[in-house]
Amino acid sequence: KAGVTQTPRYLIKTRGQQVTLSCSPISGHRSVSWYQQTPGQGLQFLFEYFSETQRNKGNFPGRFSGRQFSNSRSEMNVSTLELGDSALYLCASSGGTEPGNTIYFGEGSWLTVV
Amino acid sequence: GQSLEQPSEVTAVEGAIVQINCTYQTSGFYGLSWYQQHDGGAPTFLSYNALDGLEETGRFSSFLSRSDSYGYLLLQELQMKDSASYFCAVNTGFQKLVFGTGTRLLVSP
Numbered sequence: 347k348a349g350v351t352q353t354p355r356y357l358i359k360t361r362g363q364q365v366t367l368s369c370s371p372i373s374g375h376r377s378v379s380w381y382q383q384t385p386g387q388g389l390q391f392l393f394e395y396f397s398e399t400q401r402n403k404g405n406f407p408g409r410f411s412g413r414q415f416s417n418s419r420s421e422m423n424v425s426t427l428e429l430g431d432s433a434l435y436l437c438a439s440s441g442g443t444e445p446g447n448t449i450y451f452g453e454g455s456w457l458t459v460v
Numbered sequence: 461g462q463s464l465e466q467p468s469e470v471t472a473v474e475g476a477i478v479q480i481n482c483t484y485q486t487s488g489f490y491g492l493s494w495y496q497q498h499d500g501g502a503p504t505f506l507s508y509n510a511l512d513g514l515e516e517t518g519r520f521s522s523f524l525s526r527s528d529s530y531g532y533l534l535l536q537e538l539q540m541k542d543s544a545s546y547f548c549a550v551n552t553g554f555q556k557l558v559f560g561t562g563t564r565l566l567v568s569p
Contacts (some may be wrong), residue, residue, distance in 0.1 A: 350502075377555050389503070389547060389559035402556045436502065438555070445490035445551040446510050451502040 348373065350452035352437050358458045364425040367455045371418050371439030378420040379449070380412060383434040392435075395420055396443065424457075432459045462486035464548055464560035471566045472538050480533045480563045482548035489550035492524045493557065494533045498544045506546075507533065535565075543567045 351370040359365050371378050379394035379402070391404040395414035412422040418439075424431055434454045440447045464484040472478040482492070491510040495503040509515050509524035509531065521534040535542055548560040 379555050379557075381557075381559075388561055389549075389557075391556050391558065394555050396554070401554050404556075440555045443554060445553065445555075446508055447555070448505050448508075449493075449555055449557065450505070451495075453500075453502045 350437055350439050350450055352435075352452040352455050354455060355453070356456045356458075358460060359427050361427055361429060361459055363427050364423060365427060365457060366421055366423045367435055367437075367457075369420045369422075369437030369439075369452060371420070371437075372441070372450055375439035375441045375450075376418050377440040377443065377447075378414055378418060379438045379440075380420070380422050381436040381438065381451075382406075383436060383454070384432075389436070392422065427459045429459050431457065433457060462489070462550060462552065462558045464550065464558065466546075466548060466560045466563045468561070469564045469566065471568065473568050474538055474540060476538050477534065477536050478538060478565065480535070480546050480548075480565070482531045482533075482560050484529050484531070484548075484550060484560070486529075486550055486552075486558070489552050489558075491551050492522070492531045493549045493551065494520075494522050495547045495549060495559075496544050497547065497562075503547065538567050540567050540569070 380392040394402040414420045436454045438451045494506040497503045507522035524531045549557040
């Protein structure tokens with residue numbers, strides 16, 4: 347069974363540009379969430395989608411957005427990139443809706459903003 | 461809001477036992493999870509405590525005390541491959557995790 351797949355793995359963008367990151371969850375998983383990881387702030391929750399609906403949102407500016415498609419694949423978008431957006435962006439999926447369900451992470455997309 | 465504090469670094473030798481603590485301030489959560497992350501890798505689920513007490517999974521055990529706002533991860537029979545970062549996290553609803561500050565474990569021969 348394939349794990350959570352994220353693309354691209356590495357990318358470099360210029361300040362002011364926008365970026366779209368893609369995530370394919372584990373087959374059969376309908377919950378997809380996104381996290382940002384930086385050395386200074388650690389792992390922070392961005393948002394979560396279930397059946398194409400956003401169920402939870404973290405404390406990030408509106409420049410960060412996401413969506414989920416009918417096949418559970420998800421994308422997140424960051425517009426007007428800032429240097430501080432340089433981070434590892436992690437996607438995670440879960441097969442159930444209960445809080446105790448195991449959450450599986452992908453290896454992430456490394457974004458560098460220059 | 462929620463905050464979870466962990467020691468920044470712990471060192472131990474192969475074969476030893478190490479405990480990584482997690483103290484938290486949170487208004488409410490469903491359970492406490494532990495994740496392992498090797499450099500450049502994905503966080504990997506280790507253990508989950510929905511209730512107070514000890515949960516054992518092989519060499520790893522996790523403990524939660526809601527009355528003390530405290531939890532820990534216990535790693536036994538340490539191996540070199542256990543060198544990684546370890547994060548505690550509380551689940552605050554659906555699949556939303558609030559992570560701790562992380563502990564870097566260094567295992568030496």
